[in-house]
Structures are given as structure tokens and as C-alpha cells.
Amino acid sequence: MQKLVVIGAGMASGRALEHLFDTQPGEWDVTLFNAEPRGNYNRIMLSPVLSGEKSYAEIVTHDEDWYAAQGVHCRFGEKVVAIDRAAKTVTGENGTVAYDKLLIATGSNPFIIPLPGHQLPGVVAYRDLEDTNVMIEASAIPGAHAVVIGGGLLGLEAAAGLRLRGMEVTVLHIATHLMERQLDAAAGFLLQKDLERRGINCILQANTKQITGDGKVEAVELADGTVLPASLVVMAVGIRPNVQLAKEAGLAVGKAIHVDDQMVTSDADILAVGECVEHQGAIFGLVAPLYDQAKVVAATLRGEEATFVQKQLSTKLKVTGCDLFSAGDFAEGPNREDIVFRDPARGVYKRLVIEGEKLVGAVFYGDTADSNWFFGQIRDGADISANRDTLIFGPAFQGGAPVDPMAAVAALPPEAEICGCNGVCKGAIVDAIKGGAVDLGAVRATTKASASCGTCTGLVEQVLASTLGGAFERNAPQPMCKCTDLTHEDVRRLIKSQELKSMPAVWQAGAWKTPDGCHSCRPALNFYLLADWPLEYTDDLQSRFINERKHANIQKDGTFSVMPRMWGGITTPDELRAIADAADKFKVPTVKVTGGQRIDLLGVKGEDLPAIWADLNAAGMVSGHAYSKGLRTVKTCVGTDHCRFGTQDSTGLGIALEKALWGSWTPHKVKLAVSGCPRNCAEATCKDVGVICVDSGYQIGVAGAAGMDVKETERLADVKTEEEVLDYTMAFIQLYRENAKYLDRPYKWVAKVGLDWVKEQVLDAGIRAQLVERFQISQSVYQKDPWAEHVKERAEQYVPVADLTKFAAE
Known part of the structure; x- marks a missing residue:
């Protein structure tokens, strides 16, 4: 067995090992050194970890089980101190290892000014x-x-993530516009304005003089005398290939480690890959060429012929919340023309650079959906003369008229690149689908398409849909997550049939593949156990989404939304005074009346949440749970109290419903409405539960929707009394709680189980009474305001922003 030593457990070397093990399993004795105390993870996705959208566990590409399965000797947290080419050994801090072949993947080091x-x-x-x-x-x-020094992609990602965590952030950039290497001035300007709207201050043409502080960072001083307070300074001004080991070993080094077309260095037994290499005078920072290099490395180690060829690259970028794309050469020139599309209202900017009859460059901001198609036109040197008039509108408008986007995807040739990071073309995805990869996860596992930055996910799904047709929508139920082969429905049945009352019990009974679950299954399991065993199970706060753990809706600028409950949309002068006083006291920038007949205080700082709620609680107000998977609102009209058309007391019934249902945890948010007559002023016919008051009593409808899907309610029952409305509604909600898949709204759940089955349960007096009883037992445990008791102590437990890494915001 040949001995391979790899220095560096980054994305390039990880992909090289994947290719090697796929074709020659068990033929290599691999030792892997990494200075970091861990294996390979997707560094592209560190930004979502910083912003709190993902956890570290979600971006791990090779975990301990993978290395163990491949027999890799992992020496993580150990730096390599020397390479002895004559003896063919690598010496780490804890000893020496011999090699037959050596792969150097030391990556790059950040440049610190x-x-x-x-x-x-x-x-x-x-x-x-x-x-x-x-x-x-x-x-x-x-x-x-x-203070973030550097207005390139990395610096702006850092700034966006820190701002989402509530920090005051200033970006210093020495150029005249942001991301000048990827964007032209117009796109850079739009990006700057978008970031400033998010609360990120940008100072251009900024020359930093010094960083000051007594034992720690306290301020940054600019050359013009401006002083910026800073408790953190992020240097994001570039990287340099890490070549020190290679230099000391006597390998040929220029800007980086010299490699030939087979990724072999000046020593025939040493290869190099990634950001530490120089090939034909070029060095590399994007993941796509690194993955191409990894394929060549694996082939070279196998003794096969392979050649690394530099390709023209596009840059599809995503600064948190902003879509950007650039490709080719977008510099101005005497023989060049521009086609520019601007839509300021949508924040969309597109610029095409044409030379002769060819597209040579493109810069997009705000709408990058067709970027792969435009890149193909640039890469292939396509003649665009016939489509010049409609070129700016993308593939759907070629030929002079708009076509179905799915038809445009179907018309893409097999060689059209879909995933730029991994170099996956449409043909490879179609082959994988025909080979049995009939969902996104399977395509991702088979081809790596959408497995890196994720920006091509929508396009991959379109290829799936165009290839499978209707079968794409009719796929068998998917597993709950990567941790298990069980569906959500399987898990719910397992919990009930075996009376499982803890997550470890579910993991054991369900043969979970991971020891502690993941960000996808833990929130669902937490709800299922809470719904089925309210008296025995203890709610696990860390298995909830960020908003539910913070008891507030996080906004895109890192502040929060505070929304006290207004029963049935009714308020009092005292409540309004309390809200106004709180808005003044805490300098709330926006006070908005919501569609659910409440008042929302937007822009509250995270550290002010306990204090503002203390004031609102003192005025008798409780959380409106606008952040929860639970009851949100009960919208009402004024009914018989004031309206000449009202048939029943819709306001009183709405208040009774809200007071009975508030605080209940459900698979997804639930909204109700009560209209005092068929004129339906409260819009009850598009709610999860809607009640229409009529002369003879009440018409109860369920499973409506008015979001991305619009759907009218279906009639559940006609009843005569308010008490019956309360009972039927509680029974329906409890049935939904006990049977629905987590994150399915009621209308999706009813579509799966059928309204007839729902009616059989709710209209049966005995079953209905049991459902109501179980609902009320659950309410006795969980119907409580999260801010009402021990506000300061609870805040100390829940508020630390460092906790936000574990589960993504919704």
C-alpha cells in the first residue's frame, strides 16, 4: 500500500481525496495534517455561520466518520515543521511520517496591514x-x-454578518467603490447604498493611519484625523499563498508553489493543490479551479493522464442579502459598447459589454438568475448579432418574445454549466437524474452540484423539474433529514407507538445516523415531543429557531421587532400610552400597524428587549408571539356592537378565541379571523381557521391561505353557539398539532390527510372532547408569556448573541 501524506485539510485537498478514494479505495495509506484542530469544512459558508444563518456542523464536508471509513490517519491541530525530500518524510510537531507521495495544500494566509x-x-x-x-x-x-478594513467580498461578508448580530459596523475601503475587482462603479454604488440601508457605514478612499487602545482595540484612526470607536477590527484586505514549507524544502516557488499541468511540483513525488499553487503564472482564489485541480491531482496519483487547464471564470457572489455577478472583461474601450438595464425601484442593475458581435463582459446586481447563461455566451464567444436587441433580457426572451423559463432551462445544451463552483454541467445532472437521483439531495450527493455556495440550487431544481416533468412533484416522501431514513410521519408514529419522551430515545429507536441530531431534525423533534407529551417532556430552547429563542423577530439589520398582543385587535388608551412611551424611551425608529390588527415596534436593539418588555408587561401587555410557530393573531371586525350589518359579537368571540389559544405551539404559525357577517370584513375566508357569523350562528372554515399560496377556507362545520366555536377550533388545532408535519401550514396538512378525515375526528363528539382536553392540558403548561416573569434572569439566559450560531433564522 502506497503512503500518501497530505498537508492541509482544506476544500481542495478534501476534494482530491474524495476522487482518489472513489476510484482506488483501500490502496492508499493516508496521513492528513492540519494546523486547525479539525477536518475539512466549507469555508465559503463561514459567512452564514457568522451571521447566525447556519451552524458550524452544517458546513462540515468531511466528518470524523468519513475519515475513519477511509482509514485516514488524522493529525489535526498539528503543524508541519519540515519536509525532508531526500528522506521522503514529513515532520510534524508530534513526530515524523514517511511518504511515497506528498500533497501540499497549505492554502493561503490573510494579509495583515x-x-x-x-x-x-x-x-x-x-x-x-x-x-x-x-x-x-x-x-x-x-x-x-x-471596523472592517477592506471592502472586497470577504470584508463585506464580515460586515453583514456582524451587523446581523447587532454590532455597529463601519467598512473602510481604499478604492473609489466597493468590490472594484468584481464590480463596475455603478454596481458598486448600488451595493454601497444597499449596505447603508442595512445599517453598515461605508467610508471610501479611506486611508487607515493606526489602531489604538490600551491593552485591547478601542479605536481606529484615519489619515484625515477621523477616529472611529472599535472593540473589534477585521482585516480583510487580501490573502497570500502559504509557501513557507515549500520554500524551506527547496521546491520551486514564485508567487506560489510552481506546478505543471499534472499539479506536480519541481519534485516528481510532491504535488500541490489549491491557493498555494502557481500554474503558468496564475494563482487561484475561487473554488471552481481548485476543484478542477483536485481532479487532476487524483488522476496523477492514480497514474492516469490528466491536464489542468485554466478556464475563463465567472464570479457569482452573495454578500448577505445582495446578489452580484461579474464575468469577462467589463473595462471600457474604444471598440466596445454597453447595454445597460436599470430598475432603481427593484435595485436591479445589468451591464453587458459588447465588442464586435460578441459579449465580452457582464456585471449584474440584484438579479443574477440568468448569470450562467450569460457566462456561457462569454465563454463560448457566441455571435450575439441576431439577439442583440433582446440580449439584456436573458434566455427567456431570445427570439423576440418571452418564453416559459422552464422551456429556457430545457433548451440549454448538455455542456451548459450549472454549478460554477464544482464545474457541473447540465448533462452531468441529467445523467445523474436518469441514474436515479430524483431529488435535490441525491443530485447534490451524486454530482456535487449546489453543494458549495448554493447559489445554483434553484437552477438545479429547474433541471430536475424539466427532466422529470410531473414526476418531480410526485416523488416519494423524503427523509426527515440526513440523520435518518425516516420521514416526518414515520417519526411521529414512532414517538406515539413506543411512547418515546426524549430526543435520545427517538435517536436510539429511530437508528439515528448522528449522535445528537442536526439543525433540521432537532426543532421538529422538540415540537413533536412537546405536542405529544406536554406533561412529561421539557421544552428544549436550544432546539428552537433563533426568533423563538430570542422571543422576538430578528430584522435584516440585526435589530428586533417587538409586538405586544392586542386581544382580537382591541386596545385601550392605557395600552396605547404604554406603547408610545416605550417607543420614545427606547428610540424605536418605526411604529407600524400590522395586518393582524396590532402595533409593531420595529428596530429595537437586542440589549433593550428585556427592558422594553418590562415596561410593556407592567402595562398589562403580553407577547404577541409574532415570532413563533403558534397562534399569531385573531383578526376581527366590530360585529353587532357597532356595525348595522353585524349578526353576532365577532369581536367578543375573537377575544375569547385568542385568550383560549394564545401561547400554543403548533407545527407552523396559525392565524384566525372572525367576521361579523358574510361581508367578511375580517377576511376570515383565507385564514387557517375562519369564522363567519350568520343569523343562525357561526360557519367555521379551515385550511385557508393568503401568503405565497392563496386559498379559500373549506367548511368544517356550522354551529350555533360561541362555546361550540371554541370547542371545534381547539379540537382542530389539537388534531393539527398531533398529526401534521413540522413546518406544514394547516392548508398543506389538510390537503394531505383530507378534509373528510378531519371532519370525522372533529365532528365526533367523543373524539372532539378528548382533543379539547389534551389541548387544554398542553395550554396549562405552555400558555405563559416568556417576558412576564424573571425578565432579567431569562434575558441573561436567552439573549447572548453567541448562541445564534446553532440554528438558522427562518
């Missing part, structure tokens, strides 16, 4: 998980300020 004060605690780069964790910890400090 040697400013006065750059060594102060609180100055970090942004390259790895350790940097990310330092930034997360710094963001948890109330009133913390961050």
Missing part, C-alpha cells in the same frame, strides 16, 4: 472558524463597534 496597533487583541483576519468565533464573541458585547 502592519499598521501601528495591528497586534492588539481584538484585531482579527477572517479566514477560518477561529476567526469567526472571535467575531461572534465580540458581537455579544452590548454596544460593541466593529
Whole structure:
């Protein structure tokens, strides 16, 4: 068995090992060194970890089980100190290993500007998980300020993530517009304005003089004398290939480690891959060429012929919340023309650069859906003369008239690139689908398409839909998550049939593949156990989404929404005074009347949540649970109290329903409405539960929708009394709680089980009484305001922003 030593457990070497093990399993004795105390993870996705949208566990590409299955000797957290080419050994901090072949994948080091004060605690780069964790910890400090030096992609991702965590953020950039290497001035301007709307201050043509502080970072001073407060300084000004080991070993090194077309260095037994290599004068920072290199490395190690060819690259980028794309050469020139599309209202900018009859460059901001098609036109040198008039509108409008986007995807040739990161073309995806990969997860596992940055996910799904047709929608139920082969429905049956009352019990009984579940299954399991065993199971706060753990809706700028409950849409002068006083006291920038007949205080700082709720609680108001998977609102009209058309007391019934149902946890949010007559002023016919008051009593409808889907309610029952409305509604909600898949709204659940089955349960007096009883038992445990008791103690437990990494915001 040949001995392979790999230095660096990054994305490039990880992909090379995948290719090697796929074709030659068991033929290599691999030792893997990594200076970080962990294996391979997707560094592209560190930004969502920073912003709290993902956890570290979600971006791991090779876990301990994978390395163990491949027999890799992992020496994580151990730096390599020397390579002895004559003896063919690698020496780490804990000993020496011999090799037959050596793969160097040392990546790059961040460049730190040697400013006065750059060594102060609180100055970090942004390259790895350790940097990310330092930034997360710094963001948890109330009133913390961050200064990000560098307005490129990495710096802006850092700024966006820190802002979402509630920090005051200023970006310093030395150029005249942001991301000048990827964007032209117009797109850079739009990006700057978008970031400033998100609360990120951008200073251009900024020359940093020094970083100051007494034992830690306290401020950043610019050359013009401006002083910016800073408890964290992020250096994101570029990277340099990490070539020190290669130099010391006597390998040929220029800007990086010289490699030939087979990724072999100046030593025939040493290969190199990734950001540390130089090929034909070029060095590489994007993942797509690194993955191409990885394929060649594996082929070379197998003794096969393979050649690394540099390709023209596009840059499809995603600064948190902003879509950007650039490809080709978009510089101005005497023989070039521009086609520009601007839609300021939507924040969309598109610029095409044409030379002769060919598209040579493109810059998009705000709408990048057709970027792969445009890149193909640039890469292939296509003649665009016949389509010049409609070119800016993308593939759906070629030929002079709009066509179905699905038809446009279907018309793409097999060689059209779908996933730029992994170099996956449409033909490879279609082949995988025909080979049995009939859902996104299977396509991703088979081809790697959409497995890196994820921006091509929608396009991959379109290829699935165009290839499978109607079968794409009729696929068999999918497993709950990657941890199990069981569906949500299987898990619910398992919990009930075996009386499982804890997550470990479910994991054991369900043969979970992971020891502690994941971000997808834990929230669902937490709800299922809570719904089925309210007296025995203890709610696991850490298995809830961010909003539910914070008891507030996080906004895109990192602030929060505070919405007190207004029973049935009714309020009082005292409540309004309390809301107004709170808005003044805490400098709330926006006070909005919602569609659910409540008042929303938008823009509240995270550190102010306990105090503002203390004031609102003192006025007798409780949380409106606008953040929860539970009852949101009961909308009402004024009914017989004031309206000459009213047939019943719709307001009183709405208040009674809300007071009975509030605080209940459900698979998804639930909204109700009560209209005092068939004129339906409260819009009851498009709610999860809607009640129409008529002369003879009440018409109860269920399973309506008025969001992305619009659907009228279906009649559940006609009843005569308010008490019956309450009983039927509680029974329906409990039936939904006990049987629906987590994150299915009632209308989706009813469509699956059928309204006839729902009626059989709810209209049966005995079953209905049992459902109501179980609902009320659950309410006795969980109907409580999260801010009403021990506000400060609870805030200390829940508010730290560092906790936000575990589960994504909705």
C-alpha cells in the first residue's frame, strides 16, 4: 500500500481525496495534517455561520466518520515543521511520517496591514472558524463597534454578518467603490447604498493611519484625523499563498508553489493543490479551479493522464442579502459598447459589454438568475448579432418574445454549466437524474452540484423539474433529514407507538445516523415531543429557531421587532400610552400597524428587549408571539356592537378565541379571523381557521391561505353557539398539532390527510372532547408569556448573541 501524506485539510485537498478514494479505495495509506484542530469544512459558508444563518456542523464536508471509513490517519491541530525530500518524510510537531507521495495544500494566509496597533487583541483576519468565533464573541458585547478594513467580498461578508448580530459596523475601503475587482462603479454604488440601508457605514478612499487602545482595540484612526470607536477590527484586505514549507524544502516557488499541468511540483513525488499553487503564472482564489485541480491531482496519483487547464471564470457572489455577478472583461474601450438595464425601484442593475458581435463582459446586481447563461455566451464567444436587441433580457426572451423559463432551462445544451463552483454541467445532472437521483439531495450527493455556495440550487431544481416533468412533484416522501431514513410521519408514529419522551430515545429507536441530531431534525423533534407529551417532556430552547429563542423577530439589520398582543385587535388608551412611551424611551425608529390588527415596534436593539418588555408587561401587555410557530393573531371586525350589518359579537368571540389559544405551539404559525357577517370584513375566508357569523350562528372554515399560496377556507362545520366555536377550533388545532408535519401550514396538512378525515375526528363528539382536553392540558403548561416573569434572569439566559450560531433564522 502506497503512503500518501497530505498537508492541509482544506476544500481542495478534501476534494482530491474524495476522487482518489472513489476510484482506488483501500490502496492508499493516508496521513492528513492540519494546523486547525479539525477536518475539512466549507469555508465559503463561514459567512452564514457568522451571521447566525447556519451552524458550524452544517458546513462540515468531511466528518470524523468519513475519515475513519477511509482509514485516514488524522493529525489535526498539528503543524508541519519540515519536509525532508531526500528522506521522503514529513515532520510534524508530534513526530515524523514517511511518504511515497506528498500533497501540499497549505492554502493561503490573510494579509495583515502592519499598521501601528495591528497586534492588539481584538484585531482579527477572517479566514477560518477561529476567526469567526472571535467575531461572534465580540458581537455579544452590548454596544460593541466593529471596523472592517477592506471592502472586497470577504470584508463585506464580515460586515453583514456582524451587523446581523447587532454590532455597529463601519467598512473602510481604499478604492473609489466597493468590490472594484468584481464590480463596475455603478454596481458598486448600488451595493454601497444597499449596505447603508442595512445599517453598515461605508467610508471610501479611506486611508487607515493606526489602531489604538490600551491593552485591547478601542479605536481606529484615519489619515484625515477621523477616529472611529472599535472593540473589534477585521482585516480583510487580501490573502497570500502559504509557501513557507515549500520554500524551506527547496521546491520551486514564485508567487506560489510552481506546478505543471499534472499539479506536480519541481519534485516528481510532491504535488500541490489549491491557493498555494502557481500554474503558468496564475494563482487561484475561487473554488471552481481548485476543484478542477483536485481532479487532476487524483488522476496523477492514480497514474492516469490528466491536464489542468485554466478556464475563463465567472464570479457569482452573495454578500448577505445582495446578489452580484461579474464575468469577462467589463473595462471600457474604444471598440466596445454597453447595454445597460436599470430598475432603481427593484435595485436591479445589468451591464453587458459588447465588442464586435460578441459579449465580452457582464456585471449584474440584484438579479443574477440568468448569470450562467450569460457566462456561457462569454465563454463560448457566441455571435450575439441576431439577439442583440433582446440580449439584456436573458434566455427567456431570445427570439423576440418571452418564453416559459422552464422551456429556457430545457433548451440549454448538455455542456451548459450549472454549478460554477464544482464545474457541473447540465448533462452531468441529467445523467445523474436518469441514474436515479430524483431529488435535490441525491443530485447534490451524486454530482456535487449546489453543494458549495448554493447559489445554483434553484437552477438545479429547474433541471430536475424539466427532466422529470410531473414526476418531480410526485416523488416519494423524503427523509426527515440526513440523520435518518425516516420521514416526518414515520417519526411521529414512532414517538406515539413506543411512547418515546426524549430526543435520545427517538435517536436510539429511530437508528439515528448522528449522535445528537442536526439543525433540521432537532426543532421538529422538540415540537413533536412537546405536542405529544406536554406533561412529561421539557421544552428544549436550544432546539428552537433563533426568533423563538430570542422571543422576538430578528430584522435584516440585526435589530428586533417587538409586538405586544392586542386581544382580537382591541386596545385601550392605557395600552396605547404604554406603547408610545416605550417607543420614545427606547428610540424605536418605526411604529407600524400590522395586518393582524396590532402595533409593531420595529428596530429595537437586542440589549433593550428585556427592558422594553418590562415596561410593556407592567402595562398589562403580553407577547404577541409574532415570532413563533403558534397562534399569531385573531383578526376581527366590530360585529353587532357597532356595525348595522353585524349578526353576532365577532369581536367578543375573537377575544375569547385568542385568550383560549394564545401561547400554543403548533407545527407552523396559525392565524384566525372572525367576521361579523358574510361581508367578511375580517377576511376570515383565507385564514387557517375562519369564522363567519350568520343569523343562525357561526360557519367555521379551515385550511385557508393568503401568503405565497392563496386559498379559500373549506367548511368544517356550522354551529350555533360561541362555546361550540371554541370547542371545534381547539379540537382542530389539537388534531393539527398531533398529526401534521413540522413546518406544514394547516392548508398543506389538510390537503394531505383530507378534509373528510378531519371532519370525522372533529365532528365526533367523543373524539372532539378528548382533543379539547389534551389541548387544554398542553395550554396549562405552555400558555405563559416568556417576558412576564424573571425578565432579567431569562434575558441573561436567552439573549447572548453567541448562541445564534446553532440554528438558522427562518
